[in-house]
Amino acid sequence: xxxxxxNLAGTVCWQSPSNIALIKYWGKHGDQLPRNPSISFTxxxxxxxxxxxxxxxxxxxxxxxxxxxxxxxxxxxxxxRIVQYLQKVMDYFPSLQKIHLEIDSTNSFPHSSGIASSxxxxxxxxxxxxxxxxxxxxxxxxxxxFNVSEIARxxxxxxxxxxxxxxxxxxxxxxxxxxxxxYAIPMGTEVHEIFRTFHDSILIVSRESKKVSSSxxxxxxxxxxxxxxxxxxxxxxxxxxxxxxxxxxxxxxxxLMEMEAMQLHALMLCSNxxxxxxxxxTLKIIDLLKRFRSEMKIPVFFTLDAxxxxxxxxxxxxxxxxxxxxxxxxxxxxxxQNWINDCVGDGPIKIE
Ligand code: PMV
Numbered sequence: 001x002x003x004x005x006x007n008l009a010g011t012v013c014w015q016s017p018s019n020i021a022l023i024k025y026w027g028k029h030g031d032q033l034p035r036n037p038s039i040s041f042t043x044x045x046x047x048x049x050x051x052x053x054x055x056x057x058x059x060x061x062x063x064x065x066x067x068x069x070x071x072x073x074x075x076x077x078x079x080x081r082i083v084q085y086l087q088k089v090m091d092y093f094p095s096l097q098k099i100h101l102e103i104d105s106t107n108s109f110p111h112s113s114g115i116a117s118s119x120x121x122x123x124x125x126x127x128x129x130x131x132x133x134x135x136x137x138x139x140x141x142x143x144x145x146f147n148v149s150e151i152a153r154x155x156x157x158x159x160x161x162x163x164x165x166x167x168x169x170x171x172x173x174x175x176x177x178x179x180x181x182x183y184a185i186p187m188g189t190e191v192h193e194i195f196r197t198f199h200d201s202i203l204i205v206s207r208e209s210k211k212v213s214s215s216x217x218x219x220x221x222x223x224x225x226x227x228x229x230x231x232x233x234x235x236x237x238x239x240x241x242x243x244x245x246x247x248x249x250x251x252x253x254x255x256l257m258e259m260e261a262m263q264l265h266a267l268m269l270c271s272n273x274x275x276x277x278x279x280x281x282t283l284k285i286i287d288l289l290k291r292f293r294s295e296m297k298i299p300v301f302f303t304l305d306a307x308x309x310x311x312x313x314x315x316x317x318x319x320x321x322x323x324x325x326x327x328x329x330x331x332x333x334x335x336x337q338n339w340i341n342d343c344v345g346d347g348p349i350k351i352e
Pocket of ligand 1: 024025026038118157158334
């Protein structure tokens, strides 16, 4: 379709959340393809908002033309990463050859909170770019979320799971026909209602940026002595997790979630080279949480990303008592008593 110059100018804005994996993706191959399938809850309050003003480019070359600001300030590191990403996804977005982009991205959580922001950042960016492509090519069809999930995956694997409300599964898994390594699929209807009420209180043990980059972390699996065992176990855990999620078996979901978190860190501890991403306060919190659970008989469980912060997950009906406990007993082990009180959410939204 011929591009009218008027179509080449405008503004789009998307807000997209982070997600927390219950079954972890760890190890990749090819162009960001997972070695094993994973499933996550979509979060609500930890999100990235990406606003893009676009206009016709003044020079005629086919290079990316971009000015990137993070939280209102230029950021050379992020700008370079985004240029690289835009070059990679150019085939999906032919309009990028014709337009200049002014991108402004902000996170709802402090950047230095140690929260992995790549899932929310790349999903918000992929949504905004897809929206621009539709507008500049004069199409008024809605955004195709599987497509956008695939494009987000090329920036950060876990970003492809942020696209859907409540829960998403990414990676080919034989018992789910529509599953694929290329993009995530929504799992909301396969998960019991009780999990819609789930909270994820993220206890910020350290605000330092990641010790191990995501790519280095995944590459540790390439010659890992336990790689095959892990990939097999992840599949076994995923089936058990799906069964438990479906029937609302909170205990089994919690048990599997914790096992996955521990396996992720155990794999890192015996990688070559090895990494210790847990901190003394991470272990202290986990220990206290287990004690609290068994004394109070409350279904409260933890999971971890590739870092020291602890995600504490529990049903809404226990929110008051768990949050009181977090505030009185656990915040002392957090960096400057920092925590993010998140919960499962409905996925990305377009900001008009
Ligand atoms: O999407 P990446 O490349 O940042 O990897 C995410 C890895 C974990 O957070 C540890 C697990 C997961 O499935 O989200």
